[in-house]
Amino acid sequence: MNPPVIQDAIAKVAAARDKRYANHPTNAPLNDEYMEMAMAGEFAFGEFCGQMPDLAQRAEGDGGVDFTIMLLTTVDVKTIKQGYQYLLHKVDKPMADLYVLAEYERESKSATLIGWTSRAELKEQEPRTFGHDYLDFHQHRSTLRPMHSLRRRMGHFVRLQE
């Protein structure tokens, strides 16, 4: 569970983004907790990689990039509700290099990282619809790579810099 100060930050940033993007043409919230879920996922990955999530209120959104980690590798964190099975990325949106799936726990208002995949692997399956009028790239959570394998690879670079 996130400490109260983080929970408060998530709620405030999510509320500000909800307000800012309410009438934006690309804004298509999947549920009323969408921004809060997304922020919780970003905070979970921020803790994982030692970076603060980007809290800026950008007029055009984040362009599909939540974090930039070593060697300018871009990362998009996707957060799902508990029990949901797929990491989804809308076909016509810009793609990041790596994707991380987080699962949101409503009671604690925090997210747990499930696994990660690469752009190449996410695009392996034929896109399909998931109850919307657009196509998604998709990957089942059971086929994602474990987070410790990403931590191990990132750790190689940290050791070199020491």
Add this chain to the structure above:
Amino acid sequence: MNALDREILTSIWLRCQWDFLVQNPQLADWLEGSVLEASDEVEDGKPVYRLLVADPGAAEWVNAHGFALRRSLSVEMKMPVLVKVVQADMTVQP
């Protein structure tokens, strides 16, 4: 090859492997634990590097992706190089 050269080579090889993680994750999986070594060989005017692959049986599979390896390493080295993939001898010497 001194310790600094070895460290630079390790750093270059880690960057290559990280790139594969994004572009060709399966190749990156096979390359985990591999070690890149300089050799004294030159072929067609290009320096030859030896890639010691730790995973038993991986050498043949990795060799099939020789072009991707060569291209990635050449980009990092800023000159054309050749890569020979060999199965690392994991035997512990007494």
